Amino acid sequence: MAKEKKSGSKKPEVKQSVTNSGIYTDEVMDHFMHPHNLGEIKDADAVGEAGNPVCGDIVYLYLKVKDNKIKDIKFKTLGCAAAIATSSMVTDIAKGKTIEEALKITNNEVAEELGGLPSIKMHCSVLAQQALKNAIEDYYKKHLK
Numbered sequence: 306m307a308k309e310k311k312s313g314s315k316k317p318e319v320k321q322s323v324t325n326s327g328i329y330t331d332e333v334m335d336h337f338m339h340p341h342n343l344g345e346i347k348d349a350d351a352v353g354e355a356g357n358p359v360c361g362d363i364v365y366l367y368l369k370v371k372d373n374k375i376k377d378i379k380f381k382t383l384g385c386a387a388a389i390a391t392s393s394m395v396t397d398i399a400k401g402k403t404i405e406e407a408l409k410i411t412n413n414e415v416a417e418e419l420g421g422l423p424s425i426k427m428h429c430s431v432l433a434q435q436a437l438k439n440a441i442e443d444y445y446k447k448h449l450k
């Protein structure tokens with residue numbers, strides 16, 4: 306027999322909502338709310354890290370490489386909406402590229418793919434790109450001796 310719910314004892318429903326303050330494009334908000342390639346690769350071939358000492362935000366980026374191509378890429382970002390969105394986008398752009406092609410990805414390219422970032426948030430896009438670059442340098446150090 307199903308239990309009857311007492312209307313008075315029901316916990317209030319907590320609704321989470323994040324609204325766009327108007328400074329971000331829909332693409333930025335989408336990648337912030339639903340980041341792609343989020344997480345960690347336990348047996349990564351290389352790891353890159355980049356941080357901003359001013360705001361304290363930090364990006365970790367993990368690579369799996371096969372035949373000189375980025376087969377898998379994941380990130381963990383402790384940071385602002387722009388840092389998370391650009392981390393998500395940089396992983397989308399880099400996935401499937403050769404190491405050399407991935408090295409050429411710029412933070413401006415990442416921001417453009419997101420439909421732009423407010424000028425005061427452009428520095429946030431540097432973190433993800435720098436973490437990718439550092440991961441590739443780590444890959445070179447470990448695998449191309």
Ligand code: FES
Nearest residue numbers: 360362385388429
């Ligand atoms: S405010 Fe720190 S990366 Fe955006």
